[in-house]
Amino acid sequence: MTAPVLYGFWRSLATFRVRVALNLKGLEARETSIDIFNGAQYDPEFMAVNPMSAVPALVEEGQAALTQSLAIIEYLDETHPAPPLLPPTPRGRAEARALALMVAADAHPLVVPRVRNYLSGVLGLDEPARNAWIAHWSRAALAALEQRLAGRPGPWCMGEQLTLADICLATHVAGAKLTGIDLTDFPASLAIAERALALEPFARAHPLRQAGAPAR
Amino acid sequence: MTAPVLYGFWRSLATFRVRVALNLKGLEARETSIDIFNGAQYDPEFMAVNPMSAVPALVEEGQAALTQSLAIIEYLDETHPAPPLLPPTPRGRAEARALALMVAADAHPLVVPRVRNYLSGVLGLDEPARNAWIAHWSRAALAALEQRLAGRPGPWCMGEQLTLADICLATHVAGAKLTGIDLTDFPASLAIAERALALEPFARAHPLRQAGAPAR
Numbered sequence: 028m029t030a031p032v033l034y035g036f037w038r039s040l041a042t043f044r045v046r047v048a049l050n051l052k053g054l055e056a057r058e059t060s061i062d063i064f065n066g067a068q069y070d071p072e073f074m075a076v077n078p079m080s081a082v083p084a085l086v087e088e089g090q091a092a093l094t095q096s097l098a099i100i101e102y103l104d105e106t107h108p109a110p111p112l113l114p115p116t117p118r119g120r121a122e123a124r125a126l127a128l129m130v131a132a133d134a135h136p137l138v139v140p141r142v143r144n145y146l147s148g149v150l151g152l153d154e155p156a157r158n159a160w161i162a163h164w165s166r167a168a169l170a171a172l173e174q175r176l177a178g179r180p181g182p183w184c185m186g187e188q189l190t191l192a193d194i195c196l197a198t199h200v201a202g203a204k205l206t207g208i209d210l211t212d213f214p215a216s217l218a219i220a221e222r223a224l225a226l227e228p229f230a231r232a233h234p235l236r237q238a239g240a241p242a243r
Numbered sequence: 244m245t246a247p248v249l250y251g252f253w254r255s256l257a258t259f260r261v262r263v264a265l266n267l268k269g270l271e272a273r274e275t276s277i278d279i280f281n282g283a284q285y286d287p288e289f290m291a292v293n294p295m296s297a298v299p300a301l302v303e304e305g306q307a308a309l310t311q312s313l314a315i316i317e318y319l320d321e322t323h324p325a326p327p328l329l330p331p332t333p334r335g336r337a338e339a340r341a342l343a344l345m346v347a348a349d350a351h352p353l354v355v356p357r358v359r360n361y362l363s364g365v366l367g368l369d370e371p372a373r374n375a376w377i378a379h380w381s382r383a384a385l386a387a388l389e390q391r392l393a394g395r396p397g398p399w400c401m402g403e404q405l406t407l408a409d410i411c412l413a414t415h416v417a418g419a420k421l422t423g424i425d426l427t428d429f430p431a432s433l434a435i436a437e438r439a440l441a442l443e444p445f446a447r448a449h450p451l452r453q454a455g456a457p458a459r
Contacts, residue, residue: 078390079345090334095348098340105333117321118306124314129295132311132348142353145379150366163361174294 050228134168266444
């Protein structure tokens with residue numbers, strides 16, 4: 028069977044999440060870059076894949092596109108159960124999903140290109156004001172996560188098992204670092220994220236290691 | 244066993260989603276109102292329940308709070324499987340979750356009180372500009388959903404089975420109507436939503452039927 032196509036972008040944190048999940052499961056995908064910094068997500072060809080004009084989208088041969096990073100990761104977890112990315116109990120799964128959503132729903136959708144474009148194009152915000160917006164929402168999620176994670180035994184958000192929550196936390200932290208956000212207020216979150224980002228499946232999926240990324 | 248406590252607010256669409264899921268499952272909860280229009284989500288007492296300062300939060304007796312509406316609904320679906328709120332196949336579940344996330348991640352987090360407060364308090368936007376922001380993101384999600392849903396056989400997003408996707412769509416449409424957003428461009432989405440909102444488990448959960456809502 029041909030490997031699925033992952034429509035993504037080097038800097039997209041939602042694509043980063045899916046890349047990590049694929050790597051953790053030992054799955055291959057052929058990544059196709061959609062340059063969301065230059066509006067390629069609005070090309071009719073891509074909008075036919077995902078009318079939300081957002082990456083990632085995962086296309087298995089002959090099938091409709093799967094969209095939304097969390098839905099894609101749950102799909103990969105259901106179809107390729109090893110290693111599991113959700114805890115074994117309903118309460119554990121609820122907690123891991125809630126931590127994931129604190130990043131993927133409460134923070135990340137506020138800082139994606141379409142929102143940054145509205146802030147500059149419609150509201151006329153300058154770059155410092157846009158950066159303050161990004162930092163505010165990135166830090167708000169981390170402040171809430173820190174309260175949840177501080178004092179936990181680790182090494183991961185949910186204890187011994189690396190889960191979807193760690194994928195969302197680590198990719199969020201990596202993004203915050205790329206943006207130059209000060210993370211010293213969030214030591215527990217940072218420790219978990221750095222532990223994850225040091226793993227090969229995370230490191231290989233990092234934005235700066237993708238095609239199109241600026242040279243370091 | 245004592246019924247769980249649902250921390251919510253009459254106008255919260257995320258609480259509305261959980262109320263619908265509880266009703267569909269035939270489950271009772273004692274709702275406690277957190278007045279997010281007046282900052283009650285920042286009371287230390289509530290922040291101990293949910294450090295994200297957001298409703299809903301569901302507390303089962305003697306247990307930690309469950310937060311994030313989608314995580315709560317998946318938990319209810321796992322612990323009370325009838326009627327199921329997700330399709331039987333991994334692809335079906337991925338699609339239903341993606342449609343749900345188009346509302347619950349891509350649109351709703353952009354229009355909640357904490358964001359509206361930033362728009363007015365930090366960015367100094369007046370009410371028309373704030374309302375234009377809300378309408379823009381509400382309609383952006385509906386435009387994408389409409390492309391996905393137009394031409395489907397119905398009666399629900401995923402066909403014969405009412406799912407999490409319908410809960411998210413119908414509550415989003417109900418919220419858009421309360422805000423006075425024009426929905427004529429989205430006939431397929433509107434038809435599904437109105438069909439759902441006419442059902443008793445949705446109607447009984449509607450914001451305007453909750454304690455604290457303005458008299459109609």
